[in-house]
Amino acid sequence: MSGKIFVWLLTTVLLTSAAPAQAQQPRKLYRIGYLTSTDPAYESFRRETIRQALRELGYTEGQNIAIEYRYAEGKMDRVPELAADLVRLKVDIILAAGGDSVIWAPKKASNTIPIVMTGQGSDPVGAGLVESLARPGGNVTGVTNLLVELGDKRLELLKEAVPKVVHVAILYVPGDRTHGLELTEVQTAAQALGVTIQPWEVRDAKDFDRVFAAMRKQRPDGFQVLGGPVMRDNRKRIIGFALKNRLPSVYDNRVAVEAGGLMSGRTSHIPTGV
Secondary structure: OOHHHHHHHHHHHHHHHOHHHHHHOOOOOEEEEEEEOOOHHHHHHHHHHHHHHHHHOOOOEOOOEEEEEEEOOOOHHHHHHHHHHHHHOOOOEEEEEOOHHHHHHHHHHOOOOOEEEEOOOOOOOOOOOOOOOOOOOOOEEEEEEOHHHOHHHHHHHHHHHOOOOOEEEEEEOOOOHHHHHHHHHHHHHHHHHOOEEEEEEOOOHHHHHHHHHHHHHHOOOEEEEOOOHHHHHOHHHHHHHHHHOOOOEEEOOHHHHHOOOOEEOOOOEEEOOO
8 A cells, every 4th residue: 555645545535534623723632533343463563554644744643643553463344343332432534444344334434524545445346446547426435446356467477477287276255245246257267377276265363274274185386375364364374385386376465475475466557546
């Protein structure tokens, strides 16, 4: 995520939405709701980056802004409850730091509080979150991560880096709309590349041992891992499996590469109109 682009969007939406109140109360304390599917430790880098960028624009926590943090800590069923809590607090704006479900939760809870995406969802138009990228309409704007348009590119990168790859195992979460769309893109690319893909379902942490045991019997020669909370929370296990079995692997972010994965395909962040 481009910090400058994102914080520009955040402050623009905040000031625009709060303009009438600002005229009445020049020293208004703006309240930002920070909603995420992860935990405080995982969010620390992004949280501090946003704080620093806001300070550079004259917004200091505790002085002219207050930030209400709500962490689901990987428990997605808690997200709607946390979003409703922020709406009850009447925050001026909600920063949705997560995928489509994290963005949808506050949108369902309020059609008036501005919601700013941080670039972790799929296609916001296809998901019904906005009317168009240029003119979102409604109360959702921000930065979108065109994840599904890069799943096929990651497979191409893997094939280019390791030409002998012909049988690629893919980890995905069934029922995840983004994963469903990305799998379709990957399957199309696989046909053009002469690669056979084998999707493997993982719903939660307990599925990995079973799936890895089955994959060893299938003996793929390539490995592609889609993104999301389940994969992120089990990153060490996934990368450890790939390394132990000498599987060339491609991931959705560079953090996996820094942890030992072979390569990743960068995602594209497009700011939607405000």
